[in-house]
Amino acid sequence: xxxxxxxxxxxxxxxxxxxxxxxxxxxxxxxxxxxxxxxxxxxxxxxxxxxxxxxxxxxxxxxxxxxxxxxxxxxxxxxxxxxxxxxxxxxxxxxxxxxxxxxxxxxxxxxxxxxxxxxxxxxxxxxxxxxxxxxxxxxxxxxxxxxxxxxxxxxxxxxxxxxxxxxxxxxxxxxxxxxxxxxxxxxxxxxxxxxxxxxxxxxxxxxxxxxxxxxxxxxxxxxxxxxxxxxxxxxxxxxxxxxxxxxxxxxxxxxxxxxxxxxxxxxxxxxxxxxxxxxxxxxxxxxxxxxxxxxxxxxxxxxxxxxxxxxxxxxxxxxxxxxxxxxxxxxxxxxxxxxxxxxxxxxxxxxxxxxxxxxxxxxxxxxxxxxxxxxxxxxxxxxxxxxxxxxxxxxxxxxxxxxxxx
Numbered sequence: 001x002x003x004x005x006x007x008x009x010x011x012x013x014x015x016x017x018x019x020x021x022x023x024x025x026x027x028x029x030x031x032x033x034x035x036x037x038x039x040x041x042x043x044x045x046x047x048x049x050x051x052x053x054x055x056x057x058x059x060x061x062x063x064x065x066x067x068x069x070x071x072x073x074x075x076x077x078x079x080x081x082x083x084x085x086x087x088x089x090x091x092x093x094x095x096x097x098x099x100x101x102x103x104x105x106x107x108x109x110x111x112x113x114x115x116x117x118x119x120x121x122x123x124x125x126x127x128x129x130x131x132x133x134x135x136x137x138x139x140x141x142x143x144x145x146x147x148x149x150x151x152x153x154x155x156x157x158x159x160x161x162x163x164x165x166x167x168x169x170x171x172x173x174x175x176x177x178x179x180x181x182x183x184x185x186x187x188x189x190x191x192x193x194x195x196x197x198x199x200x201x202x203x204x205x206x207x208x209x210x211x212x213x214x215x216x217x218x219x220x221x222x223x224x225x226x227x228x229x230x231x232x233x234x235x236x237x238x239x240x241x242x243x244x245x246x247x248x249x250x251x252x253x254x255x256x257x258x259x260x261x262x263x264x265x266x267x268x269x270x271x272x273x274x275x276x277x278x279x280x281x282x283x284x285x286x287x288x289x290x291x292x293x294x295x296x297x298x299x300x301x302x303x304x305x306x307x308x309x310x311x312x313x314x315x316x317x318x319x320x321x322x323x324x325x326x327x328x329x330x331x332x333x334x335x336x337x338x339x340x341x342x343x344x345x346x347x348x349x350x351x352x353x354x355x356x357x358x359x360x361x362x363x364x365x366x367x368x369x370x371x372x373x374x375x376x377x378x379x380x381x382x383x384x385x386x387x388x389x390x391x392x393x394x395x396x397x398x399x400x401x402x403x404x405x406x
Contacts, residue, residue: 009185012174016090017192018167019103021213023087024193025200028209029143031080031245033253035373038076040138044113045069048132053116077245082106084241085234088216091193093185094230096175103168111161113137118154143204146257190217206255216240252391253373259283260371260386266300267384283370287341287361295361300384304405305337308358310376311368313346320376320392321353327378328358330398336405342376343368380404 089099120133
């Protein structure tokens, strides 16, 4: 009888550890770059992406998800926080029935999404809208791409979701009783969830998710000592998760998995044949002046330059640009080159906001999204190498710039 109880507790903790740790890490990795995740959601919400499947399956020709596009960032934040909450709730058995219901619901939806992505064939819908096949589901943000050199393929993502559903079934069978883990269950839950979190951390070369899990466990035990209520545990998990996502949103990602990270050498990746900085087969950067002259070669050979990058000018951009204008004024007095890269059609507005102390260039607006997760953002180059990035909430002083250029 005792062996049976122990085996049941170990099996339950094992499967809750796998599924819970995966959800926690997935939420943290995406929450580290919620802006990037929002771009992926925007791709899916285009009429030629996910909506056309509804046209084919149910005949809903008027069905559209484009009305959600203005809210993609809010949705991205919600999904990231929700994943972390669900993952940790499974690990400690907080509101286990409700947690399992939402876990199964989310995994079934993601399975449909990855299957749709895997079976998508470019072409046109019956109404003539081009079918947009999303190549990367964005399951782990850009972390997988940076760590193993590529993202999971749509079929690999589909198999991952199927496995998570299979691993969730034993939890449904073994954990029918309500209530948080007992002390006896807490120990294997901590061990298994920590092991699987560390495996993901090793894959992504980033151990913050494990630290975050330790913080969640510390808060869990502190609260459990006085209040054995699942709702309190979930509330604090939600609060800590939201604080983390808010921090990365109002600053730069804690871990930069993008191609143009600090240390990236533009000069060594410059392709003189095409006058572009080449990252891989699908990503490259070229810079043009207002007369459509390619300026990339001159740019990569600057000894030092401060670059302000912007990809979508709006009313909220004016205040950050005022700070950038001040920085550029000080840089010009210190004989440091400055330049503004933005979308071609935004050049007049940006020029009005920043003034005459900068030289203005344009590039593909998607490059502006990739190069820095801030709109606008500041990059400092030295001999063609990115040596520092700043969010517009943390514009550097000219003294900081001079210190870095020594």
